[in-house]
Structures are given as structure tokens and as C-alpha cells.
């Protein structure tokens with residue numbers, strides 16, 4: 001996505017700080033482009049769990065995706081900010097954002113995204129959420145997970161420091177609960193009948209982030 005498109009998306013959000021955050025996030029974090037590549041050509045609805053301010057929905061529409069998008073987040077401030085941005089873009093009926101907990105999902109079937117959300121749930125909640133996400137996958141659906149993984153490297157410690165600051169700033173109330181390891185995720189996804197592919201996905205961030213794509217084993 002070029003600079004012009006990033007600025008158009010940012011201009012839909014409230015105030016200088018939030019617009020600045022959106023511009024920097026879209027320019028530095030490859031997660032939206034990676035999700036768009038996984039979803040390319042799919043007409044299945046997308047359930048974006050822990051959608052924050054709905055950036056993935058805005059990004060996908062700007063990139064030409066027209067499949068229905070439903071974003072859920074437990075933080076009413078982020079949902080309200082995302083809804084205002086969608087209204088300003090004339091996308092209120094396309095980028096559907098609702099306030100809900102990740103463990104209280106509507107009965108959709110399609111693709112599912114969990115971008116930087118899992119570690120805000122305790123270990124047992126993560127297992128329950130992965131099982132629910134698998135149940136919401138259509139037979140040809142894709143589950144896209146981006147998360148920091150627990151590893152003994154400096155990137156993991158940099159991520160923990162950032163999470164501490166995010167919680168202290170009030171941006172993510174409650175903060176991180178449990179950082180999963182790659183083997184924990186693999187075990188949980190395989191138990192839910194899914195096959196997974198994993199790769200690093202950091203872009204220009206210092207964080208220990210990975211992209212996991214899972215699908216039904218059939």
C-alpha cells in the first residue's frame with residue numbers, strides 16, 4: 001500500500017495522535033499486507049477477533065477485498081473510534097465493528113483473524129479461543145494468527161517491555177496474561193483438527209512476532 005492510501009485511511013480516524021499512530025502502524029507493520037495475501041481471492045466472510053480500531057477491515061477494503069468483514073473487540077473506545085472512521089469512509093455497512101469478548105463469538109463460518117490478541121488471554125482462555133476459532137472456519141477457510149511467541153531472545157524481552165508500557169498507558173487494559181510458545185500453538189491447533197504454517201513477521205518492528213496460517217487438515 002502506498003503512502004497516499006495509508007494517509008487516506010489515517011485521515012478517517014480521530015485527532016492528530018490517532019492518525020499518526022495509524023500512519024506509523026500501516027507503514028511499519030507487515031501484518032495487514034500478510035493477511036491480505038492469505039485472504040486474496042477468498043469470498044468467505046472474515047471474523048476479526050480483537051480487531052482494535054478496525055484497521056484490518058479498512059486495509060482490506062482499500063486493497064480491493066469485498067468479502068464481508070466483522071470485527072469484534074472488548075474495548076468499547078476502540079470499537080467507537082473504528083466505527084467513526086468507517087462512517088467517515090462511507091464504509092459503515094462494510095466494516096462492521098461490534099463490542100464483544102473473544103470468547104463470545106457470533107455463529108459465523110468463513111475466515112478468522114487473531115492479530116496480536118492471544119497473549120491478552122490466560123493460557124486456558126487461549127486454548128478455548130483457538131478451539132472456537134477452528135469451529136468458525138469454513139471448510140476452505142483460513143485462520144490467520146499473528147502473535148509474539150515466548151522465546152529466550154532479546155526480541156521477546158523488547159516485546160514484554162512494550163506490553164508493559166501499553167498496559168501502563170491504558171491502551172490495553174489488563175495487559176498481557178500469557179505468551180504462548182510455538183509448540184503450545186501447534187498442539188492446540190492440531191488438537192482442533194488444523195494444520196499450521198509458521199513464519200517470522202516483524203517488518204520494521206523490534207518485536208518477536210510470528211505469522212501462523214492454519215487450515216482444516218481434511
Ligand SMILES: C[S@@+](CC[C@H](N)C(=O)[O-])C[C@H]1O[C@@H](n2cnc3c(N)ncnc32)[C@H](O)[C@@H]1O
Pocket residue numbers: 031049050051052053054055056072073074075078100101102103114115116117120121172
Ligand atoms: C494489540 S491490539 C490488536 C488490534 C488489531 N487486531 C490489530 O492488529 O490492528 C489487541 C486488541 O485485542 C483486544 N482484546 C484483548 N483481549 C480481548 C478479549 N478477551 N476479547 C476481545 N478483544 C480483546 C484489545 O482490546 C485490543 O484492541
